[in-house]
Amino acid sequence: MIKTTLLTPRTRNCINKVQKMAQLIQDFKPGPLDLYRKRASFDWKKLKVYLETEEVIQFQENLYKTLQSIPSYKIKNITSKSLDEQRKITFRRACDIKQLELFSIPNIVRNLRYSSALCRIFTVFDDHTYIKLTVGENLFSQSIMNMGTERHQQFIDDANDGKIFGSYCLTEIGHGSNARGMRTTATYDKAKKVFVLNSPDFEAAKCWAGGLGQTAMYGTVYAQLVLDGKHYGLHAFVVPIRDPKTLLPYPNVEVGDMGEKIGLNGVDNGFVRFKNYEIPRASLLNKVADVTEDGRYVTPIKDPKKRHGAALGSLSAGRVNIACMSESLGVKAITIAIRYAGVRKQFGPEGKGEIPILEYQSHQLRLLPYLAAAYVLRNFNTWMSQCFLQFTIDQVMGNAKSDAPEMGVEIHGVSSAGKPMAGWIMKEAVQESREACGGHGYLKVSEFGDVRNEHDPNLTYEGENHILIQQTINWLLKFWPQILENRAISSPLGSVDFLSRGQDILRHSTFDFRGIDELCHPESIIKIYQWLVVYLLKATHEKIEEQVKAGKDLFAAKNDSQVYFGKSMAMAFIQHFFLQRMLVTIKEADDLAIKAVLSKLFSLFGLWCIEKYHVTTLYKGGFAVGTLPPALIHDSILKLCADIKDDAIALIDAIAPPDFLLRSALGASDGQVYKHLEDSFYNNEYCMNRPPWWRDIIKQTQSHFSKL
Amino acid sequence: MIKTTLLTPRTRNCINKVQKMAQLIQDFKPGPLDLYRKRASFDWKKLKVYLETEEVIQFQENLYKTLQSIPSYKIKNITSKSLDEQRKITFRRACDIKQLELFSIPNIVRNLRYSSALCRIFTVFDDHTYIKLTVGENLFSQSIMNMGTERHQQFIDDANDGKIFGSYCLTEIGHGSNARGMRTTATYDKAKKVFVLNSPDFEAAKCWAGGLGQTAMYGTVYAQLVLDGKHYGLHAFVVPIRDPKTLLPYPNVEVGDMGEKIGLNGVDNGFVRFKNYEIPRASLLNKVADVTEDGRYVTPIKDPKKRHGAALGSLSAGRVNIACMSESLGVKAITIAIRYAGVRKQFGPEGKGEIPILEYQSHQLRLLPYLAAAYVLRNFNTWMSQCFLQFTIDQVMGNAKSDAPEMGVEIHGVSSAGKPMAGWIMKEAVQESREACGGHGYLKVSEFGDVRNEHDPNLTYEGENHILIQQTINWLLKFWPQILENRAISSPLGSVDFLSRGQDILRHSTFDFRGIDELCHPESIIKIYQWLVVYLLKATHEKIEEQVKAGKDLFAAKNDSQVYFGKSMAMAFIQHFFLQRMLVTIKEADDLAIKAVLSKLFSLFGLWCIEKYHVTTLYKGGFAVGTLPPALIHDSILKLCADIKDDAIALIDAIAPPDFLLRSALGASDGQVYKHLEDSFYNNEYCMNRPPWWRDIIKQTQSHFSKL
Structure with missing residues (x-):
């Protein structure tokens, strides 16, 4: 063994690092793969450290320990279970994972490599939960963050605190890639000072929204804004969908689950149709455009294409x-x-x-x-x-x-x-x-x-x-x-x-x-x-x-x-x-x-x-x-x-x-x-x-x- | 309307054929696809008749009516059900379909186009059942037909009559493509006049055999024939697996189900291991090679490669x-x-x-x-x-x-x-x-x-x-x-x-x-x-x-x-x-x-x-x-x-x-x-x-x- 006291500080530091790394990265058990492992032209641990960095490896190892201790993950092989069981287990897991606050902004900015490391781990660990959290939950609060103003702060806080569950409702049955072609309308009623949401038919129902099928209470809903009969293009609104106390849909809202998919069945993708559904004027996410009480359209961005782009930035x-x-x-x-x-x-x-x-x-x-x-x-x-x-x-x-x-x-x-x-x-x-x-x-x-x-x-x-x-x-x-x-x-x-x-x-x-x-x-x-x-x-x-x-x-x-x-x-x-x-x-x-x-x-x-x-x-x-x-x-x-x-x-x-x-x-x-x-x-x-x-x-x- | 009495017999015959065909092939309901249907450069019904022939179309139409009337097919969407339910439903369906005797030789030779027509229909109608019947059942009796002699006739008759369920056991855990490398042995015991089957380890277990997991009572088993310590290559035997009265495996036979697959879960693929399992000398399917009572190997085919080829012809x-x-x-x-x-x-x-x-x-x-x-x-x-x-x-x-x-x-x-x-x-x-x-x-x-x-x-x-x-x-x-x-x-x-x-x-x-x-x-x-x-x-x-x-x-x-x-x-x-x-x-x-x-x-x-x-x-x-x-x-x-x-x-x-x-x-x-x-x-x-x-x-x- 090398006597560390005899070494220069720099060399000692290096050796310490390698030793630390070696402790972190375990050898594999001997077995039939040794044949090839012995033939390798390079040291796989060194390569791993070079690609990942020591800090990320440490972060991963810690996370692995945490993940293995979560009770809802004692259940194995969820994709062999019934649709309802998959949903129930994934909901439980999503709650457990959310409280780790892994995807929170403070955690992500600690090291900009954590985001891709997290993505890699969760995609293979449990992508049902990962997608339910990212494409459902996070997209809801991010969309409000991107497009809303102070008056919408409460939704972000409540969603982050887990007081409400949200969903992101853009796609319609009849329109996916062509977002401009969406047909849900939000018509401003000057007298009542409300927007009235309407889905003209089933093809205009919002769909594929993650979490909307069973758990969402609110949704970011994209609709064609109509003022005095004139169309102003796609705008986003934060819309109450289900009563948080009963989980029953509000009147004039028809919300449902899309049923079984080829995979990712832990995620409850849903659809929603509105029939003269009134929401407050303040529901409009108004960072780039607003509607005044008396129904005028005000925006600092003159080019409708740029407004459209801003709306879909999330x-x-x-x-x-x-x-x-x-x-x-x-x-x-x-x-x-x-x-x-x-x-x-x-x-x-x-x-x-x-x-x-x-x-x-x-x-x-x-x-x-x-x-x-x-x-x-x-x-x-x-x-x-x-x-x-x-x-x-x-x-x-x-x-x-x-x-x-x-x-x-x-x-x-x-x-x-x-x-x-x-x-x-x-x-x-x-x-x-x-x-x-x-x-x-x-x-x-x-x-x-x-x-x-x-x-x-x-x-x-x-x-x-x-x-x-x-x-x-x-x-x-x-x-x-x-x-x-x-x-x-x-x-x-x-x-x-x-x-x-x-x-x-x-x-x-x-x-x-x-x-x-x-x-x-x-x-x-x-x-x-x-x-x-x-x-x-x-x-x-x-x-x-x-x-x-x-x-x-x-x-x-x-x-x-x-x-x-x-x-x-x-x-x-x-x-x-x-x-x-x-x-x-x-x-x-x-x-x-x-x-x-x-x-x-x-x-x-x-x-x-x-x-x-x-x-x-x-x-x-x-x-x-x-x-x-x-x-x-x-x-x-x-x-x-x-x-x-x-x-x-x-x-x-x-x-x-x-x-x-x-x-x-x-x-x-x-x-x-x-x-x-x-x-x-x-x-x-x-x-x-x-x-x-x-x-x-x-x-x-x-x-x-x-x-x- | 054309007065048919005025026409020559040949023309009348032609018109009758077209009318008959038109009755057989229904028009589609009007709808959004009419746009393209009207643009077509040819008559799709004529093309269908040209490709399929009228006789096959008639055969298909009759079969469609039969299939729609089978009670076990009232159950919908079996792939959303539990593994056990899929197995149970498929077993029931296999029994129902088998009694139609569609895949029987007399039916197939009526028109040589029926076989591909049946394959097409069953592959989309219910390939769980189709595969259970063809790769499980049929391969069992066909293999006996191809490799056995009169002494095995009873197995074919019983399988065709539905008195027994059979399975085809070739692949092993450790060997698939390399059939020559199979390691199950059948050693002749001169004293007892039996073959003794052995699977040296789990890798030598037979596997993937359709129907073997739960329903098979007999199997065509391929094993390396050993006489007086000398290896004679792969030979096939008809082997009792489970007692037809209790469905329990015979002593010295360990047979089991391989569990869930990516798809086709109606089919019970199984594995089997033999431990000093004795089967009668007559179990050897002896068309191309036999073992005499006193343990001598007799064959008219001298080239072992050709014997191997004959064994796998099925x-x-x-x-x-x-x-x-x-x-x-x-x-x-x-x-x-x-x-x-x-x-x-x-x-x-x-x-x-x-x-x-x-x-x-x-x-x-x-x-x-x-x-x-x-x-x-x-x-x-x-x-x-x-x-x-x-x-x-x-x-x-x-x-x-x-x-x-x-x-x-x-x-x-x-x-x-x-x-x-x-x-x-x-x-x-x-x-x-x-x-x-x-x-x-x-x-x-x-x-x-x-x-x-x-x-x-x-x-x-x-x-x-x-x-x-x-x-x-x-x-x-x-x-x-x-x-x-x-x-x-x-x-x-x-x-x-x-x-x-x-x-x-x-x-x-x-x-x-x-x-x-x-x-x-x-x-x-x-x-x-x-x-x-x-x-x-x-x-x-x-x-x-x-x-x-x-x-x-x-x-x-x-x-x-x-x-x-x-x-x-x-x-x-x-x-x-x-x-x-x-x-x-x-x-x-x-x-x-x-x-x-x-x-x-x-x-x-x-x-x-x-x-x-x-x-x-x-x-x-x-x-x-x-x-x-x-x-x-x-x-x-x-x-x-x-x-x-x-x-x-x-x-x-x-x-x-x-x-x-x-x-x-x-x-x-x-x-x-x-x-x-x-x-x-x-x-x-x-x-x-x-x-x-x-x-x-x-x-x-x-x-x-x-x-x-």
Whole structure:
């Protein structure tokens, strides 16, 4: 043992830190995964600390202890229970979690990394509760915070104190993506000094509101404001829904539960219809526009589009979070599948015994690109969440920087592609992981069913992916004139700065890589991506112009320039930005082994995306010529997978949720797949018992076939 | 009205047929889908009759009436019920369906199209029961039929009469794809004249056997035959599992239920372990090999590989069927999504009202390629099912043709790629359809959750897709030497005949299409595919050779030539064969409108698959050169989608399951999406009622936060 008294203070500090870290991060139990753990080219604990920071690891460990002690979590496997039981348990859990005040602003600002850490933990620990709290409760108080004034303070306080339960009511049965098309009206009655809410029909009912089905007493309701017969667009109101003493709806309010969903059934999504329902004038959330007692409309913002944007601002946070939720569920799935692949043996060279399925090229190609994607997305989401929080805190504290408006627009543009891209990739990761575990992956205890059902809405809510990504397309298209004029382009997050060299990139870039090493180099991959974005920007712009010239209106011209043009551009753009942020993390790493393995993940993700989405465009735009490029891309991907294979288990260890969060018979850190499967079989209630109706079976065989 | 007496007998007959058909096929109720129905370029009823034949339509209609009258089907929505209830209901239904004797050989041979028609109906009507009957019951008696002799006749009769329930026990916990690696042993005891079954450990337990969990009394069990300490490979035995009078397991048999699965929970999949369990010598299914009383092994088949193949022959039928099940679930999903897209309106050109989402290019590209795939697969599966049945009947009746061995091999080679390809495409179709219905697609009543959960095992059972497709790769590779020698190649189903021109194809084919019309022509697409298959066959062969030369053993060399080589070849091969069969159906159509619309579906499927899977290879092999090919492919796909869009609803009408099978609030044939949604909300038990535990909610807000 080193005598610490003989060391310099700096070295002693370092050693202390490593020891502290080692205490925090437990070794895994010895078992079948040791084979691969011993082969790893880097220290997974060091990687974990580098990616997470010691403070976050400490925070996580503390939280794990707390979560394991909460009584409402003694109940297991809630998704096998009845709808009503799932609702009841989730309500109880939401109350228990809420009192920890984890998502409160003071907790979040202690360390800007806590928000993404919390998102990751809760998404796998209990996303029913997490969604009930964030998309139900929090969105209610945040929307009042964003759009209300002092007169609404009491609602925020009561909601935070748990005196009332709230809900966020935007979507209607007939309108989701097209928020402007909402048909609920709020008509001001000058005589009574009230707003009268009306839902003209079932299609205009508010729906999908989290918590509205059974528990909400109030809702933030969006409605078309009508004054003297004139429409003023969508405005938000805080509306009493149910009597807090009886939980019965108020007269003229018809509120109900939407029923069972594919997943997340702990959350009570509801719908509500108003029939001449009167609410006080002060219910209008009046930060950007108000109605005077005598029914005049007053607002400092003249542009109705900007008012509309301000009204829907609460949704941006959600998109940053959803990308992180997608990543977390994807990580859960690949953790299970990669550990299973390290344990499961099948076939082998003649006479030499069976080998783990992770050794097979075709299995590596199924899973390792998603491992690479997990690292790239995780790195991006942590950073993006911090940027977004800092931006929000600055706004709330009145410290907004001078580039705040551009930052707001950039966050919107980036997250409108980031959320879809993370969702799509991780959807495939979950499915591929399920299939890669074969039949056993179809058992409930493998966990893939729940993960898939719970990831599914990430593709839809807070903006259906295909609609949402159009926001990014529209934002990027605005840079084309600047590129044409060779003007410097710079944005607060730096996502579009490379467009400054747009003309140069178009003119001088070509696929001139001569070997695998050169192609796998991060700079080469960045070069391909920058060409892709600029070329697709140009091509999309020209395609729209061409169609307008041919007589289409702008609406039609834009719609007809999505597939193979705008959408490919937005996807290339966000993949490039993911990689750009990953490169920063690689460059900042001190440990050479960590630098090396992260670089491989970078290259695998980049080349795999290029192969999957962009080869056609590389040839269409003349960047690639001849027969060499595809051969090089293929060979590089195969080589990277073969190289990463021995590190795969350690890479999973560094990002995997602990076993009590993972809860999978196939994916536990001890690698004891068959033992856990055996336990799960024998613990199943009907495993060895005859079913309660066993006499029916015998009766049937004795009577043979009774006629119908 | 035409006076029929004045007409010739032939014309009169024709008119009668059309009238009969019109009576059989009801018009849909008027509603929002009329907009598209009126725009259709063809008569959907004529198309339906052309694809199905009148006899099959009549058969379906009769069966629909029967199914709607079965009492056990009055219970709705079984997947929301507890595991035990799902099991109980499915058992009851299986007994009810079994007595219809639909799957009996006399019924099936009445018309060789009935088998695929039945598969389609039951897959969407109740696949829990269908799978319990086919993969449980039928596989038990079929395996005895295939491998047993007269001494086992009683088991077949009893199973068919419903006196016993059987199960098929092949897979083990530790071995699935590698059937040779199974570890259950059957050791002959000469003194007692019995086989002694043993499962050395939990990993050697038989598992996944349908019906074994709760209902099976007998099982076909595969075990390694051991005589005097020597292993003779995998053999099958008919084994008593549970006492038919008490349903209790026999001593030395540990049999249990595997517990909840992701879906198909009506089926009781079980596991079984044997501990010195003695079964009579006659239990051995002894068609291809027997053990004499004194323990000698006798067999007319000298090659152990062929014996192994014969033992597993029962699985081929399953693969042909699973491709059809995948297609049916995919058709169900796209029916819902395409009808929803025809009704759901969102956004629109400035001031012109909203338009159906089916009008959007990006939505067309999400759904219409899967519509095209549904037609191509449906056509193929119907034909393949007939070929397979004819082949089986010929074998059983002793009428096997001279090319029967080649036919068996070809069926195996084709279905080993057909099942994976159909499964993969329809997996995406289901998921894309779910997403294309936005939030409402996440409601249980949309049906996508159940469809996805029930399609999932198609990717795994009867051969995990990635493993199974290697059978096709190995089979195709055998043709390379014949191509090299320019020998004529011909196979019973004709799937590889074009390889005769292999060298010519490689030498003279190039992407020389000059416009959209030329590229969309079926012959062009076939030409691209034929080049792809031959090129990839050559490339895979060379890749394996190259690696063997570099010192790898054949096992490693083959494994390392899967991705981008062997797998791409097998996929191109089966896509080509799908298209080749579709072309026959197009050519045989008399009605020009039908010919035209089927041709568009052909071209869309072909070009979409090329874009998705093969562009990289087209450039890698030098078939495509320059910037034009991708632009032409993209433009053609977009144009085909735009062309098919107005026919999409009628195309769905011609293949959609009737509403009582579809059971989706979003996909009903009347297009009344919002009405059905409203009904589903209000019919939900807790819609307007407070939950039973509502007082907890109020208590919570009044106590605010009680401490944990």
